[in-house]
Amino acid sequence: MEPQHLTYPRIPLASKTELRQDEAMTDHLDAHEHAAPMAAGPTGPLQGLRILDLTHALAGPYAAMFLADMGADVIKVEPPSGEMTRNQGPWVRGDEERHYSGNYAIRNRNKRSICLDLTLEEDRETLLELVETADGLIENLRSGVLDRLGISWEVCHARNPKLVYAAIRGFGDPRTAPSPYASWPAYDLIAQAMGGVIASTGTDDDHVMKVGPPIGDTIPGLMATVGMLAALMRARETGVGQFLDVAMVDALMSVSEMSQMMYSYMGRPLQPMGNSVDGVSPYDVFATSDGHCVIATPTEPHWRLLCELIGRADLLEDERTAKLRGRLRHRELVESEIGGWIAARTTQEVIDVLGGHIPVGPVFDPRDWVEDPHVAAREMLVRVDHDHHRPTVVLNCPIKFNTDPAGVYLGVPRLDQHGDEIRAELAARRANS
Numbered sequence: 533m534e535p536q537h538l539t540y541p542r543i544p545l546a547s548k549t550e551l552r553q554d555e556a557m558t559d560h561l562d563a564h565e566h567a568a569p570m571a572a573g574p575t576g577p578l579q580g581l582r583i584l585d586l587t588h589a590l591a592g593p594y595a596a597m598f599l600a601d602m603g604a605d606v607i608k609v610e611p612p613s614g615e616m617t618r619n620q621g622p623w624v625r626g627d628e629e630r631h632y633s634g635n636y637a638i639r640n641r642n643k644r645s646i647c648l649d650l651t652l653e654e655d656r657e658t659l660l661e662l663v664e665t666a667d668g669l670i671e672n673l674r675s676g677v678l679d680r681l682g683i684s685w686e687v688c689h690a691r692n693p694k695l696v697y698a699a700i701r702g703f704g705d706p707r708t709a710p711s712p713y714a715s716w717p718a719y720d721l722i723a724q725a726m727g728g729v730i731a732s733t734g735t736d737d738d739h740v741m742k743v744g745p746p747i748g749d750t751i752p753g754l755m756a757t758v759g760m761l762a763a764l765m766r767a768r769e770t771g772v773g774q775f776l777d778v779a780m781v782d783a784l785m786s787v788s789e790m791s792q793m794m795y796s797y798m799g800r801p802l803q804p805m806g807n808s809v810d811g812v813s814p815y816d817v818f819a820t821s822d823g824h825c826v827i828a829t830p831t832e833p834h835w836r837l838l839c840e841l842i843g844r845a846d847l848l849e850d851e852r853t854a855k856l857r858g859r860l861r862h863r864e865l866v867e868s869e870i871g872g873w874i875a876a877r878t879t880q881e882v883i884d885v886l887g888g889h890i891p892v893g894p895v896f897d898p899r900d901w902v903e904d905p906h907v908a909a910r911e912m913l914v915r916v917d918h919d920h921h922r923p924t925v926v927l928n929c930p931i932k933f934n935t936d937p938a939g940v941y942l943g944v945p946r947l948d949q950h951g952d953e954i955r956a957e958l959a960a961r962r963a964n965s
Contacts (some may be wrong), residue, residue: 576603727784
């Protein structure tokens with residue numbers, strides 16, 4: 533199926549700040565008018581695979597979401613009360629039925645929902661029947677929870693030797709590498725702290741902070757997706773599945789690899805430097821007259837071109853700024869001179885001069901995505917229709933395939949919306965066996 537491409541006129545970057553606050557707060561009500569429609573059905577390269585999603589919160593649903601976006605039949609197994617984020621909000625204004633919150637909707641599209649009470653023998657058997665039909669299973673419950681319910685990796689493996697079983701936990705699972713913290717609860721903040729991210733983020737050693745987006749969940753989720761795909765490939769070759777385990781802390785340590793390198797080679801970890809980085813200047817966020825933009829000059833040719841474009845050839849002659857070593861010693865001078873030129877211009881004016889020549893970009897938030905031509909060309913915003921409230925917009929799958937495009941094709945499931953359908957599939961399977 534050919535992807536549908538939308539086009540619309542370029543809107544100046546300055547438009548956001550020209551809106552009054554009350555106007556800006558209502559822009560989201562018509563954002564769906566600028567988004568791509570959902571696809572007619574699954575077209576991704578994972579069509580034919582079935583994944584059982586026994587996850588909650590963020591990391592696990594996020595991992596299963598990418599598999600669903602790429603075409604897998606993902607069955608969301610929920611308790612009678614629903615997955616924990618289903619009822620947590622926020623809610624669309626005017627949604628009286630409240631079948632699912634924004635937190636649930638954003639990462640549970642493209643999935644089918646079945647409600648099972650795993651404390652009941654009948655429902656446990658239904659799940660194990662589903663295990664027999666599945667290629668993979670993802671869960672992110674505390675270590676031992678499913679074991680105590682009689683749905684452990686060992687039980688699932690006995691029912692379906694080809695099954696790949698993925699677990700995402702704060703500190704991992706004892707089956708692979710026992711951690712003394714295995715029983716500890718963990719969330720994004722804990723993973724960012726113990727994974728080295730917070731220590732290298734902030735303005736200085738006394739003012740560290742977490743990264744804004746919950747990468748302590750999303751990065752482990754992505755790593756579980758990668759691990760699942762690798763193990764599925766192996767299972768296809770050997771006929772035998774395996775247990776894979778992603779610890780949230782380990783995943784965040786992995787993305788802190790620059791800090792580990794600096795400690796290993798230089799005896800000190802990566803230091804918090806605000807928006808700057810070690811070893812490059814200028815490389816920072818700068819205030820414009822109506823917002824912010826970022827500029828990076830990782831090489832001397834970038835620096836020379838920047839100075840020429842802004843009419844500051846004198847900085848190429850000044851011994852304090854001509855070479856990188858001098859710019860690092862006189863970072864405040866560099867930022868003041870470059871920042872002064874930027875501050876006198878709008879974000880759009882800066883982009884008009886520097887865009888396409890040196891690494892530069894406006895600081896965006898979702899209000900800007902609605903109007904950005906890159907976002908439109910890449911169809912990164914998708915309209916999701918709901919039968920009980922207005923359309924909403926979700927981020928599309930960022931992985932692009934030219935033959936089997938991934939994408940959003942199925943709306944958000946109500947609790948147990950597909951329960952009868954899935955049970956009928958199991959009954960037909962039993963009848964044909």
